[in-house]
Amino acid sequence: MPQYYYDPYGGRNFENDEQMRQMYYRQQQEKAEKKELRKLSTWLGIAIILYLVIQTVVSLVLTSTNLYDTYCNSAIFQYAFNIIFVSVLSVAVPFGIAALVNKKKYTHPIIPSKPIKASHCFAWVCFGMGCCIIANYVVSFIQVILSSLFNVTLSQSESLAPDSIFACILDVIGIAIIPALCEEFAMRCCSLQLLRKYGTGFAVFAVSVVFGLLHGNVIQFLFAFLIGMVLGFITVKTESIVPAILIHMFNNGMSVVSDVTTYALGEDAASNSTVIMFLFWIIAGIIAGIYLFFKKQLSFKFDKNTSVLSFWQKLASFLFPGMIIPFLVLISLTATTVSIG
8 A cells, every 4th residue: 555645735646656746846946936927927016116206206397387288289399308208218228227236037038039031020010910900999999988888088198290291200100110129128128038937938927917907908908908819929929129110109109290291291182091001901911821821820839838837827826916006006007998878
């Protein structure tokens, strides 16, 4: 008859010392992973707090001086201000600092830079843009449902339309190019790559939630979360940040094209250009999706996950305690964009 040993940690019986040792080592590994994940999430939480503090301080400076009127009335000033104080100083710098402090914790390159063929990159960009169009319609549908059934209105901030050629140039730089570079650096480089050691699926999901909340309103949260999942997926599949940056840039660029076309040719021309862009990216996205499917690129097989934690254990360790305060603040800010009645 085999002799059984009682495990005081898990309350289970084991046939031999080896099984008991394996369980003990697993429990120790779980504790170590939870501890490290809490530390990493705390640093990302600090980055979010810095993001909020910088924007609050800058807003206070604006409102306490006559610069606020300039910000509200000058498209050029608003674009330049957002480039420097929002995209670079509030987004790229805090997450860059978090990455620098934790640089030894990365098991993947901070900036994914694996060479990618132009044709392969183009296929991923088209696929990603097709997903952007779908996500856009999904969010619009949700808005209609909430409005018609529950009388809920979702709002979001609007930028000034360009009123000069120089403003159009700054619009391209400040809406399409710089935010794409800074946000992808912060999210798909500094954050995603840091968490990938705990599983690619978990990392993509967690960073997408952060990405959505950083936008500060429900409409953009829903859209940014969905697209964040797509951008994260594409980044880990290609091991390159280039497709994600281009998708982000082209997506933001659609509103820029509309703004510039409105300035140059009028609202009717802008509406037509938007329809053309939507149709192009839908068709290109479908073709690219079929191509990538037959190339077996759309599978959810990622690098081997060495973590012993379950998805929910990882999520709990990620949220508590380092992310609680920044998440509550972001959620409260997001809630202010919802009105009922």
